[in-house]
Amino acid sequence: MIFEEAFRPLNFLEIKDIRHWLLIVTACLCCISGVIGQTKISQSAPETITIENAPDQEVIAVAKNVLVKKSARGVLVFGGDAIIEGQISGDVAVIGGSVIQKSGGRISGDVFVFGGSYRPESGEPLRSPGRETLVYAGYEAELREYARNPSLLFSPAISWSFLIQRLFSLLFWFVVGFLMTLISPGGVSRAVTRFRVSGLNVFAIGAAGFLLLTIGVIASVAVFPGFVGGLLGLMAFVLIILAYVFGRVVLQVSTGKWFLRLFNWDKKPSETLAILIGAFLWTLILSLPFIWVAALFVLFSMGIGLVLTVRKENGWKAA
Numbered sequence: 001m002i003f004e005e006a007f008r009p010l011n012f013l014e015i016k017d018i019r020h021w022l023l024i025v026t027a028c029l030c031c032i033s034g035v036i037g038q039t040k041i042s043q044s045a046p047e048t049i050t051i052e053n054a055p056d057q058e059v060i061a062v063a064k065n066v067l068v069k070k071s072a073r074g075v076l077v078f079g080g081d082a083i084i085e086g087q088i089s090g091d092v093a094v095i096g097g098s099v100i101q102k103s104g105g106r107i108s109g110d111v112f113v114f115g116g117s118y119r120p121e122s123g124e125p126l127r128s129p130g131r132e133t134l135v136y137a138g139y140e141a142e143l144r145e146y147a148r149n150p151s152l153l154f155s156p157a158i159s160w161s162f163l164i165q166r167l168f169s170l171l172f173w174f175v176v177g178f179l180m181t182l183i184s185p186g187g188v189s190r191a192v193t194r195f196r197v198s199g200l201n202v203f204a205i206g207a208a209g210f211l212l213l214t215i216g217v218i219a220s221v222a223v224f225p226g227f228v229g230g231l232l233g234l235m236a237f238v239l240i241i242l243a244y245v246f247g248r249v250v251l252q253v254s255t256g257k258w259f260l261r262l263f264n265w266d267k268k269p270s271e272t273l274a275i276l277i278g279a280f281l282w283t284l285i286l287s288l289p290f291i292w293v294a295a296l297f298v299l300f301s302m303g304i305g306l307v308l309t310v311r312k313e314n315g316w317k318a319a
């Protein structure tokens with residue numbers, strides 16, 4: 001008995017301490033994820049691929065510059081520049097770079113630039129009449145860095161702009177959740193109950209629906225004509241976005257209420273406080289390096305699952 005009393009403070013598995021240890025473990029995981037996410041790989045300047053004469057070749061490059069000396073059919077570059085000295089019979093598209101058209105170069109197709117610029121050396125560049133030029137100059141440095149180090153997509157760097165974006169995201173989703181519960185309190189409440197009772201079933205159905213929907217869109221674009229495939233893709237995109245918004249609001253409310261009940265802050269959790277806490281927790285989870293990818297998949301799957309099971313609410317059994 002003496003030894004038991006002496007070592008009782010070392011019993012970390014007491015029920016009253018589980019909540020505190022849950023917070024400690026969660027904080028440690030967040031810190032570890034943040035440290036991993038801040039690890040950067042140094043990248044040297046991109047090398048240049050030189051194309052001498054390939055009139056029937058589509059040139060595709062990632063994190064490299066492309067120099068066309070004589071001819072090519074088309075050029076697509078991600079994270080580099082396209083330098084045109086010869087003739088391009090098709091289109092030139094660059095993401096995270098610029099299209100540099102030399103004075104003797106000719107582009108017969110369209111020019112698309114996202115995250116860069118179109119820089120012809122001649123005042124009247126050699127272009128076929130009626131062709132389009134679309135340029136969006138923002139995020140050039142970020143897109144170049146993503147092309148050279150794709151892991152940055154899963155581990156965003158912590159900065160003041162990143163923190164401000166997360167703050168605006170928190171406020172946005174709090175307002176969306178508040179308005180949705182204000183406009184349709186019954187629908188959100190029933191969805192929260194359905195998630196609490198059969199969350200795994202809803203997630204499984206939603207994940208299967210999300211994967212089948214993605215495969216169906218890709219197949220429709222490949223099989224059907226351009227207009228029909230584009231229309232089906234647009235419909236699927238709208239459905240996924242609406243399901244994501246609804247699913248995120250439901251998970252925010254459910255997570256906020258669970259958090260309040262876990263720490264006994266209020267016997268009857270406040271709906272507004274639950275929405276705020278849930279929005280904060282999900283914004284935090286979606287800001288963690290690598291973890292946000294899995295969390296985003298969960299949100300999409302839960303949203304689609306809640307939409308697909310809206311008619312089967314009375315048929316679920318307790319999980």
